Amino acid sequence: MPLEITWFGHAGFLLQAGAHAVAIDPFLTGNPVAKQRPQDIRCGHIVLTHGHADHLGDTVAIAKANRATVYAAFEITEYLGQQGVEKLEPGNPGGKIKTDFGFVAFTPAFHSSSYDGRYLGMPCGVIVNLGGVTLYHCGDTALFSDMKLLGEIYKPDIACIPIGDRFTMGPELGAKAAEFIRPKVAIPIHYKTWPLLVQDASAFRPQGVEVKLLDPGETWTPSPADRRSSL
Secondary structure, three states: OOOEEEEOOOOOEEEOOOOOOEEEEOOOOOOOOOOOOOOOOOOOOOOOOOOHHHHHHOEEEEEEHHOOOEEEEEHHHHHHHHHHOOOOOEOOOOEEOOOOEEEEEEOOOOOOEEEEEOOOOOOEEEEEEOOOOEEOOOOOOOOOHHHHHHHHHHOOEEEEEEEEEOOOOOOOHHHHHHHHHHOOOOEEOOOOOOOOOOOOOOOOOOOOOEOOOOOOOOOOOOHHHHOOHOO
């Protein structure tokens, strides 16, 4: 089955392929651009990049409602276990977790990670392999040169890259990140959610990488031409 990618707005996604659905950073409650509600989400898996409220979001409610497995840094899974989430798969940067849909791998990210003043481990990017497509969600991060190495190792077809500035890369540095990673398609994220963030992606113009702009709530199905393997 082809992969379907739905953007929640901000940095959250729902990836669906056949019987498998994976939510990434499902921040819906309090997200001013979100079209979905937590009770609308059906998924068997949740992947988190870090513990900030605009990424951990509605994980507890969605995980409990769906009996979903959550993949996250060790400290985040400890916290979620204390909130009653039962199915947890801890990991950290450099590690890979095999799943029944493919794999989840954690990568470095340069940011911070906490929730209500509690330290929640290292921030991460994540690689999700699902439906024959490899997606690199950079998480919240600054630009770093090892993104080029991550692109060589995982060869992601799609990269979700923050461009909102102030707390992450802005559009120009995000474009350089896309050029380091070299996916076939780059999706800008973490922008236009609030006035503090960059409000459009016009300056996100990586060379040699197609840019896919999504509206919150929009679903996109990548074609075979959107695969890096087609290069």
